[in-house]
Amino acid sequence: MKRLIITAAALASLFSAATLDIASAGSRTVVNQSGWGNGAAISQDGSSSVIFQTQRGRRNDVRTIQKGNRNYSDTFQRGRSNRAFTDQLGARNEAVIGQEGNRNYGEIIQTGRGNIAGAAQMGSDNEAMIEQSGSNNAAATIQVGSGQSTSIVQNGGNNISVVIQGRR
Numbered sequence: 001m002k003r004l005i006i007t008a009a010a011l012a013s014l015f016s017a018a019t020l021d022i023a024s025a026g027s028r029t030v031v032n033q034s035g036w037g038n039g040a041a042i043s044q045d046g047s048s049s050v051i052f053q054t055q056r057g058r059r060n061d062v063r064t065i066q067k068g069n070r071n072y073s074d075t076f077q078r079g080r081s082n083r084a085f086t087d088q089l090g091a092r093n094e095a096v097i098g099q100e101g102n103r104n105y106g107e108i109i110q111t112g113r114g115n116i117a118g119a120a121q122m123g124s125d126n127e128a129m130i131e132q133s134g135s136n137n138a139a140a141t142i143q144v145g146s147g148q149s150t151s152i153v154q155n156g157g158n159n160i161s162v163v164i165q166g167r168r
Contacts (some may be wrong), residue, residue, distance in 0.1 A: 046071065079104070101126070123148070
């Protein structure tokens, strides 16, 4: 298996950085950043997995770790000082985090097979955490406003959780 390590140094005008550690056959990784002070880190080990990371704004951080085959992760952040972390260990897991605003935190941890998780946050100072262990679990959280917090933990198989909350 071919090992590829790419480090993109911070550009003088943008001060953004991306670090990739990829040991995958047939996998795809796309990192897209605009603004300054943004950081991106990727570790991918397996085959046929996909990672998308998009950041717009300032001082946003994203980290995605995939170990296994046919995993999918998509992270989008717009604003300032947002952080998103996705860890996938297993096969055919899907995770999506979307954050718009400032100082939001999103985290998805998946262990097993066929799990699906999504977190969407709009506003500031929100926190969403989803942890799945097992097979064929589905979880989603949507938060609108400021100061919201959600934690979903699923163990075993075939669990479904949905949390929607908002405050103006």
